[in-house]
Amino acid sequence: MARPTLTLAALATAAVPGLEVTAARAHTRRSGGAYDAVELRASDGRRLLIRVPRTQTAETEQSADLVSLRAMTTGIRSRLSFAVPVFVGQAPVDGTRAIVTEFVPGRVLGADELTAHDRIAESVGSAIAAIHSLPPGFVGDAGLARESDGEARDAVVELIGRTSDTGRLPAALLRRWEEATDDESLWRFRTTVVNGALSADSFIVDEERVAAITGWSALAVGDPARDLHWLLTSRGPSAERALEAYIVGRGGGADAALPQRALLYGELELARWLLHGVEQRDQAIIDDAVAMLDDLVAGVHDRTTEALSPETGPILTVDGVERLLDETPRTEPARESSALLTDSYDFSELELGERGERVPVPADATAPIPLDLSDWGDAAPGADGRAHEESGSTDAPADDADETGRRIGRTGS
Known part of the structure; x- marks a missing residue:
């Protein structure tokens, strides 16, 4: 069963000291329900993402991901022309842990x-x-x-x-x-x-x-x-x-x-x-x-x-x-x-x-907390407050078949 959005928002305040959440909504990704995830807006203007694994495989993957993110120092990240999620905090929950990272907006394409x-x-x-x-x-x-x-x-x-x-x-x-x-x-x-x-x-x-x-x-x-x-x-x-x-x-x-x-x-x-x-x-x-x-x-x-x-x-x-x-x-x-x-x-x-020759390329605690959802407009979480995650942007459709391909890549090797 997916964890309610407000529960995860409250959990984020435990994971990140001093965090004040002003809005929260379920974040969808194409991960076949492997994670509960919620996008948060903080009073200081930050946009954060909290994710809780729902399976043992997802927990193992998230733990490995966290090790890698911590290994990527500011110097390493400066060599890249794109962003890499930044770890913000974590908190134990139901025998596993919730991880909070900075949220990166954008779309996921095929x-x-x-x-x-x-x-x-x-x-x-x-x-x-x-x-x-x-x-x-x-x-x-x-x-x-x-x-x-x-x-x-x-x-x-x-x-x-x-x-x-x-x-x-x-x-x-x-x-x-x-x-x-x-x-x-x-x-x-x-x-x-x-x-x-x-x-x-x-x-x-x-x-x-x-x-x-x-x-x-x-x-x-x-x-x-x-x-x-x-x-x-x-x-x-x-x-x-x-x-x-x-x-x-x-x-x-x-x-x-x-x-x-x-x-x-x-x-x-x-x-x-x-x-x-x-x-x-x-x-x-x-x-x-x-x-x-x-x-x-x-x-x-x-x-x-x-x-x-x-x-x-x-x-x-x-x-x-x-x-x-x-x-x-x-x-x-x-x-x-x-x-x-x-x-x-x-x-x-x-x-x-x-040979070194250049190939030409044209330039070219779980109590509900008060949340102001008005910022989200029609995208605010539903009445049931349930969260799940698919893969990509917050408006990407679910695609369990994509997860099948990714799961294959992680198994049998």
Whole structure:
């Protein structure tokens, strides 16, 4: 049961000494009800957000996110062109804890919308490059994970092995993925700071620029391709512009095989989905994953698009992977054809970046407290005062399928 808005507003005053709340409303995000969240206005003009996890998974994620936010010092944040949520306070509640952060206004868009126009696409690419250009020392100082290129490959090999052990991985995919991990050239890259859980839902957009990035629970040093597979599978007409902006932002630090690894990570999302179903003993999820894997097998024989590596033949339809994950209900298996959309990417652009040549980018206590809700207008909380959270802006529609994709990325690895 969701906690009432006024209860969370009162809890915030316990978490933040001296806080006087003048207005509160439920904050919605596409997290499948994993959090109760309320946006607050304080008497000093601040806008804050209080979130309380409703599941063990959400609690673990929130705790990891808090460690990362605390690791990102003022100096680190000054290197970024966008905001990162600022921790304000916390308070225990019902065996877990409520976390209060500064609220970042803006909208959350889908992957295709983020790559629909040049300006916003360039902002997205530049934002990712800025993350990958951060000095890695602060990650180790905070005790966060650091993964070498060899360890990144070992992790993929281990994931493939566990998936194969289920007995449900088609032989064609097993062979394809093993050939990719055997290709030494695919795994020679410089590790960087990575968000680790980046998706379209991570970006808060103000007009045509990235205003903030949220969700830092997987902050680490590792393979930069982990943050890019969602971008390379977007279908917006300016997707290439986002990639170009990323390459320029890296200043020659992007390796030429990065797109292929990113697309491999996209394919492996289905492996994680299958493992999640096996671990949860959920036959519906298992059947769903097997159906999608079978769809991808057909794509192995469709030699019409970019290759993972010279040995593996054509790239599978990662766009199809993402679409299947996003559009399939968690308990209802569904099938959808796979059609690769990676032909539009000119991977030679990355080779320019590898040589240091510039890729041209056009400039271009729970007692109710008195609250004045008049500031919110029609957006004030309903009579029941209940709060829940979906993902993005306060007016974003619920989308449990998006959470399915994010959950897959956090499980089975």
